Amino acid sequence: xxxxxxLIRKETRQILRDPSTFLIAFLQPLILLFIFGYGVxxxxxxxxxxxxxxxxxxxxxxxxxxxxxxxxxxxxxxxDRREFEHDLVIGHIRGIxxxxxxxxxxxxxxxxxxxxQVIADGxxxxxxxxxxxxxxxxxxxxxxxxAEDRGQSAAALPIRVLPRFWYNAELKSRxxxxxxxxxxxxxxxxxxxxxxxxxxxxxxxxxxxxMATPVTIxxxxxxxxxxxxxxxxxSMTLCTLVCTLVYDVPFRxxxxxxxxxxxxxxLAALGQGLLISSVAKDQFVASxxxxxxxxxxxxxxxxxxxxxxxxxxxxxxxxxxxxVRYFVTSLQTLFLTGNVWPLLIHCMAxxxxxxxxFFALTTRKTKKRLDA
Amino acid sequence: xxxxxxxIEGLTKRFKGMDKPALDGVSTSILPGHITGLVGPDGAGxxxxxxxMVGLLHAEAGTIAxxxxxxxxxxxxxxxxxGYMPQKFGLYEDLTVIENLDFHADLRxxxxxxxxxxxxxxxxxxxxxxxxxxxxxxLSGGMKQKLGLACALIGTPxxxxxxxxxxxxxxxxxxxxxxxxxxxLAGGIAVVWSTSYLDExxxxxxxxxxxxxxxxxxxxxxxxxxSVAGRTWQIRGIDESRRRTVLMNMLKEDGVIDGVVQxxxxxxxxxxxxxxxxxxxxxxxxxxxxxxxxxxDILGGGxxxxxKLAEQISEKPLQDKPVxxxxGLTKRFxxxxxVHNNTFQIRRGEIFGLLxxxxxxxxxxxxxxxxxxxxxxxxxxxxxxxxxxxxxxxRSRIGYMAQKFSLYGNLNVVQNLRFFSGLxxxxxxxxxxxxxxxxxxxxxxxxxxxxxxxxxxGFKQRLALACAVMHQPDVLFLDEPTSGVDPITxxxxxxxxxxxxxxxVTVMVTTHFMDEAxxxxxxxxxxxxxxxxxxxxxxxxxxxxxxxxxxPTLEDAFVTxxxxxxxxxxxxxxx
Numbered sequence: 001x002x003x004x005x006x007l008i009r010k011e012t013r014q015i016l017r018d019p020s021t022f023l024i025a026f027l028q029p030l031i032l033l034f035i036f037g038y039g040v041x042x043x044x045x046x047x048x049x050x051x052x053x054x055x056x057x058x059x060x061x062x063x064x065x066x067x068x069x070x071x072x073x074x075x076x077x078x079x080d081r082r083e084f085e086h087d088l089v090i091g092h093i094r095g096i097x098x099x100x101x102x103x104x105x106x107x108x109x110x111x112x113x114x115x116x117q118v119i120a121d122g123x124x125x126x127x128x129x130x131x132x133x134x135x136x137x138x139x140x141x142x143x144x145x146x147a148e149d150r151g152q153s154a155a156a157l158p159i160r161v162l163p164r165f166w167y168n169a170e171l172k173s174r175x176x177x178x179x180x181x182x183x184x185x186x187x188x189x190x191x192x193x194x195x196x197x198x199x200x201x202x203x204x205x206x207x208x209x210x211m212a213t214p215v216t217i218x219x220x221x222x223x224x225x226x227x228x229x230x231x232x233x234x235s236m237t238l239c240t241l242v243c244t245l246v247y248d249v250p251f252r253x254x255x256x257x258x259x260x261x262x263x264x265x266x267l268a269a270l271g272q273g274l275l276i277s278s279v280a281k282d283q284f285v286a287s288x289x290x291x292x293x294x295x296x297x298x299x300x301x302x303x304x305x306x307x308x309x310x311x312x313x314x315x316x317x318x319x320x321x322x323x324v325r326y327f328v329t330s331l332q333t334l335f336l337t338g339n340v341w342p343l344l345i346h347c348m349a350x351x352x353x354x355x356x357x358f359f360a361l362t363t364r365k366t367k368k369r370l371d372a
Numbered sequence: 373x374x375x376x377x378x379x380i381e382g383l384t385k386r387f388k389g390m391d392k393p394a395l396d397g398v399s400t401s402i403l404p405g406h407i408t409g410l411v412g413p414d415g416a417g418x419x420x421x422x423x424x425m426v427g428l429l430h431a432e433a434g435t436i437a438x439x440x441x442x443x444x445x446x447x448x449x450x451x452x453x454x455g456y457m458p459q460k461f462g463l464y465e466d467l468t469v470i471e472n473l474d475f476h477a478d479l480r481x482x483x484x485x486x487x488x489x490x491x492x493x494x495x496x497x498x499x500x501x502x503x504x505x506x507x508x509x510x511l512s513g514g515m516k517q518k519l520g521l522a523c524a525l526i527g528t529p530x531x532x533x534x535x536x537x538x539x540x541x542x543x544x545x546x547x548x549x550x551x552x553x554x555x556x557l558a559g560g561i562a563v564v565w566s567t568s569y570l571d572e573x574x575x576x577x578x579x580x581x582x583x584x585x586x587x588x589x590x591x592x593x594x595x596x597x598x599s600v601a602g603r604t605w606q607i608r609g610i611d612e613s614r615r616r617t618v619l620m621n622m623l624k625e626d627g628v629i630d631g632v633v634q635x636x637x638x639x640x641x642x643x644x645x646x647x648x649x650x651x652x653x654x655x656x657x658x659x660x661x662x663x664x665x666x667x668x669d670i671l672g673g674g675x676x677x678x679x680k681l682a683e684q685i686s687e688k689p690l691q692d693k694p695v696x697x698x699x700g701l702t703k704r705f706x707x708x709x710x711v712h713n714n715t716f717q718i719r720r721g722e723i724f725g726l727l728x729x730x731x732x733x734x735x736x737x738x739x740x741x742x743x744x745x746x747x748x749x750x751x752x753x754x755x756x757x758x759x760x761x762x763x764x765x766x767r768s769r770i771g772y773m774a775q776k777f778s779l780y781g782n783l784n785v786v787q788n789l790r791f792f793s794g795l796x797x798x799x800x801x802x803x804x805x806x807x808x809x810x811x812x813x814x815x816x817x818x819x820x821x822x823x824x825x826x827x828x829x830g831f832k833q834r835l836a837l838a839c840a841v842m843h844q845p846d847v848l849f850l851d852e853p854t855s856g857v858d859p860i861t862x863x864x865x866x867x868x869x870x871x872x873x874x875x876x877v878t879v880m881v882t883t884h885f886m887d888e889a890x891x892x893x894x895x896x897x898x899x900x901x902x903x904x905x906x907x908x909x910x911x912x913x914x915x916x917x918x919x920x921x922x923x924p925t926l927e928d929a930f931v932t933x934x935x936x937x938x939x940x941x942x943x944x945x946x947x
Contacts, residue, residue, distance in 0.1 A: 006478030010467065017466045209462025209523070212426045212533075213479045214451045368447060370428045371387070 003215050007223025015196075015227060024193055025235045029185045033239065036181040037174055037247045047130055048074045049095045050084030057104040066142040067097070072134045081119070088121060095120040095131035178249050179331040180304035182239045183324050184295070186262065189232045190269025191276065191294035192287065194224060196241070196279030199286035211368045221366065225270050232266045243335070253334030257344060261330040264351045268323035269294070271358025278366040294324075302328040323354040375522065376401035377562040378425060383434035385420055394420045396585040397434070402564060402578075405557050406532070409576030409593070410566035411663075413858030415829050416582040418566040419459065425564075426456050439530055439669030455529035459536050465509030469500055472508055473526065480527040493524040497552065513730040514545025521552065522843030531772045532556070538572065538786045539856075540895050542729035543927050550575065568856050570664040571886070571927075581667065583858065584622055588670050596666045600641060603669075604661045607638040610654035612893075612908075618653070618872045619923060623677025623867070626650040630655060630665065630674040632863065633870070633891045635909040635926075640744060641665045645672070664859050664887070675864040680813040681841065682889065688878075690848055695878040696741070700750035703736050710736040710920050712901040713750070718894075723869070723879040725892035733901040738851055741880065743767055755846050766795060771845035772807045775852045777836035781825025785816050785835055788824050789842065798841035810838040830861040837868065848872070850881040854888060865890055886926045897933055904937045 015021045053060055068075045076093065078084055087093045098117035106114045110248050116133050120128035201207040210220065223307055240258065243249045272294055280286040300306060301315070302324040308316055319325045326347035378401060386396040395417045402408045410418045423429040425438055429449030436443035438450045463472055475496070477487050495501040498518040500871040503511065508519060517537055524532060534553070538546045550572075553563055559737075565576065573579050574593050581589040581596070589596050610618050619638050623631050628648030632639050639659065644779045648656055668674055676757055694717035701714040702860060711733040718724040726734050743763040752759045757766040779788050789807045798806055811817055814834040819827060824835060833854070842846065848869070854862040870891070873879055883889055890909055896911065897905040905912060916932040924932070 002481060002483075003479050006475055009478075010464065010471070010475045013471060014466050016462065204465065205458045205460040205462040206464055208428065208458040209456060209520075210479070211428055212451055212454060212456035212458075213476065213527070215479050216448075368428065369382065369430065370423060371430060 003219050004222055004226075007215070007219060008226055011197075011223060011227040011324060015231065021193065021197070021231075023190055025231050026238060028188065029182075029235055029239050030242065032181050032185055033178060033242050033247070036177045043192075045331055046074045047095070047127065047134060048076070048093045049097055050078055050081075050087060050093045051075045052078050052081045052084065052096060052098040054079070054101045055099055055103045059104040059107055060099050061140075062146070063099060063103075064144050066145075067139050070138050073138070076356070088119065091121075094124075094127050095135075097135050170226075174247060175249050175336060176332050177304070178243050178247050179335040180302070180328050182236065182331055183265075183302060183304060183328045184298050185235060185239060185252065186232055186265060186327070187269055187294050187298040187324055189228065189235055190266050191273040192290040194228050194270055194273030195276040195280070195286040195290045196283055197228075198224060198274070199280055199283045202277075202281040203283060208370070211370075217363070217366055217368055221274060221362065223294075224274065227311060228270060229263075229266055233262065236262045249335055251335050252338040257339050258331075258334050260352075261327065261334065261344065261348055264348045264355065265323055265327040265330075268351050268355035268358060271355045271362060272323075274362045275358050275365065278362055298320045298324040301325060304328045320350070321354070323351045326350045374404055377404050377439055378402035378564075379435075379437045380421075380425075381435050383421070383424065383431050385417075385424060385429060393432075393585050395424070395431075398582075398585075398587045399434075400580050400587065400590050402531070402562050404560045404562045404704035406577040407553060407563045407565055407575075409573045409579040410564055410582065411568075411573040411576075411579055412582035413568055413766070413829070413861075415584070416568075416858075417585040418568075418582060419535055421582070422456075422535050422564065422566060425531075425533060426450070426454065452527070453528060453529055454531045454533060455524030457520045457524040457532045457535065457537060459539065463508040463516060463520055463523070466507060468507055469495075469511070470504040470506050472523055474520060476523045476526045482526060487832055490526060490528075494525060497555075498522045512545075513541050514548065517541055517545060521612050525556070527701075530561060530762060531557045532561055534563065534565050536566050536568070538567055538569060542732075543886070544729055544931050546572075547931065555614060569885070570667055570859065571662070574663045579663075581670070583671065587649065588602070588659050593621065593663055594899055597661045597663065600661045600665045600669050602658070602666050603642045603644065604659050605640045605642065605648065606634065606656045606657045606659045607640060607651060608636075608657050610636075610638070612636050614653070616874055620677040620867075620871065620874075622649065623674070629672075630668045630863070631677070632866070632887065634887075635890055635913070641668065668859055668863075671858075671860055675860055675867060677867055679868045679871035681837075681868045682875055684809055684813065685841075685872055685875050685877065686842060688720060688876030690876070694718055695720050695755055696724070696880065697723075697753040697756075698741070698750070700751070701737065701747050702749040703733075703740060703745065703750055704748045705913045709901050711740070711747075711898075714896075714898070714901075714903050715750075716896050716903065716906060718878055720878055720881060721873050721876045723873055723881065723891060725889045726880065726882045726893040726898060727889055727930060728898035732898045734898055735851070737884060737898065738849065739942075740879075742770060742772055742849055768843070770849060771796075771843065771847045772849045773836050773838035773840040773851065773853055775855075777832050779824040779832060779836055779839070782823055784823050785811075785820050785827070788835060788839060792839035793842045796845075798843055806842045810842055814838050829857055830864075833857050833861055833865060837865065841872070846876075846878060848877055850879065852883055853881065855884065862888070880943065886930070889926055897930065899934050899937050900941070902937075905933050 051064060053064060064077065066072060081096055081098055084093060084096045087095055096119040100115055100117065102116065116135070118132055121129040122128055176299060240251070244251045273290070276286055276289045276293065280289050298304070301319045301322055303319070308319055308325070330344055330347045333343055381399045382402065383395055383398045384393055386393040398421065410421060412418055420429065424431055425436055425443060427450050430444050433744060439453045441449040443450060464475070467475065469915045473491060482490060495504065499520065500519060500522065502517065503515065508516060535808050537549055546669065553565065556563065565572070567573065576593060578591060579589065579593045579596065599750060607618065615633055615636060615638055619631050619633055622628050622638065622640060627643045628640055628649065629643045630641040673689060696718040700886050701711055702709065703711040714737060716724070726737060728734050736745065740747050741759070743759045746760065754766045755769050757769070759766050782793065784792065786807065789810055793806055811820065816831065816835065819831055824832065827835065854865055868878060881888070881892065889895060892909060894906060894908055895912060896903050905915060909926050912929040912933065913926060916924050916929045921928055
């Protein structure tokens, strides 16, 4: 026990003295939260389009008004699509919507086929689909109003779609990005930092001199685990406060549940860090492995940015290997939904299994030897 | 006879991917109350042997018993009774002196008054009492070494293992550490001191000499010296300007197995029962044998005096003006003056050595001479070109061999040669010719496709020299060129250098090896950024000659002069 306290005290002193450790644990989360909170925004509000009105009649005038009043679109008007072609090419506008010459006639005839042309930049499919969807939405609403104005009941239109979103009613991407980014931060502290500090001990020869003392491997490992676990929880607290107070992300779960989920995840992340450091004995290699095996999966395979269900099947299966995937789900659930116990227990169990695997491998791999 | 602390039998250790074993059938024993020197060049297997004793490595064949415990199965018990200082001292640089000690004391369950007494004793012993609150990273090399020793001694070990404690440490700190370890022996501790400095071996009670994993000798150093007794000579009274030529000629003579420059004299080792060759000038004087003589003898003699490299170098034009002219060179980093008002000139075909303790300003001077650092004040000229204004022209006249050879470990031999020749502006046919020439001169043909990182040390050394001289520079800068390499390789290296100097190449060298410094025509001794003495090796020795010290070595001169300067500084400060 005294050895363990000595190891922990030593590690804590090093953490407190090394500004970079501190920066990774406390300043970096703030920067990341800032980036994900403000910088990265998957919603597209106010897309600029060019609206070409070839057919200037009262009918089209109200449609044009519907476009200009849309809170998703910023509309510039023109008579000829050629006016906008150049702007579209250089990216000043994201799409062109053409109201063709025979629009009012077709409307009046009620042939059922009224044409609008939408031209969008296919090089940016995401934005192109926004243009298409927003245009469609505007036209739908306009058609309903037209119908009502003409005294036809709304029932004349067969289907009305009234979307309603649960848990994130405003569909703010910030609300799920910010909790997700906490998972990234915990990965960095848990895996990257631990892997780096241990490989630093190898590099500087301190590990070798420690191994020649009566200290046991378990003590060495625990001496690393405990301080970084505490640091991870500290960083988590900071992140949660910043999320809820500064970024107004709702928190609908309970704190004990959050603590439990974080603890289990930190075990897995730390276990991975320890395993990496038992394989890689210099900082460069350790950071490369941590980057490939922990940070990038956290970013790409956790469902944090890219929806897991839309990934190819083999990749979907692969995501189950990474504890971070379960942690992102837990966090998003806790922040946006609440304590959904069946889901949380499933996630925590999975993370626990993964951490056990890491610890089993680490204790097998790490020996008080240099050639093992 | 006392019980040995360590008994080693038939030890063989092989690492994956190496064709030769790191240790090959080594048997020996280590006695308490002795300093056992584990001696040999880099890659001889010294560190491997120590790690095997600690139980950090497991042998392929053979056994080790430390204090009666098996190193393979009872490593835990061994860790209780040993103190181990790995290379680089194994200190936490971001912890203070006392925190490092605290940590090791806690790991060894040392507490209460016993702990306090031990700390007081160790701090006093290592002279670190005044520096308890200083971060280990902020200590000088010598102080780090002492702290490392203190940490290793906390558990009152029966066996103290020191892995190359004197690497990168100046001769003064080395002597202090030696004296400290000597003091410990009275308590009956066994000390293993590994080193590649052969002069340290002579002072050990017992020596295990390793080369390429094999044990060449095991026993008291005096017995080994006895094997070359009567065969070691100096040639004295030769004209100073001709000593290199005389050496080269001697090395070609039958029966001469080794020869080195020693100040203005030449040291020769003869083969057994061979008559000394006749001398055109000077006379033979018998001298005491050295450990290195014996080592070379066991290895079957030095490399001979012929340098193919020098044959290919065109004679450098004669010059009245100094090739290197340094005037009032000063470098300040903030408040700290690293180099203060350094002035020296080096003539064509001269070897100039820059010596000094760690942190004295050698490297800073060197970097300014290569145009890597801008001086704060003063100027430096190479072949008349101002390094400040004509940096790149001046650099093209310079060949630079950096510490640890600075090769690209992931490039193979040819790629390294191509890269460096390109850097020095060689191209087309001339580049190809020079590369082929270097391959032939340095015998690199069989290693062409090998990565520089995996080359044997001796070949790394050759390749690094090849890279530095391919463009036929007028001036060669060598930064600790032979540290860690075996004496044979070192002699081969100096044979090339000497032969090039004869052709008019000018050489500037920094080194911690005193026998390397002996090759210098003149030495500038630097301490605290200032040039405290300049002169031939013999001049410096004369400066410290006294009744107590009638025959000072260069190391004596170094230590005494630095000490004197230190006292003068203190006097000035108090005044």
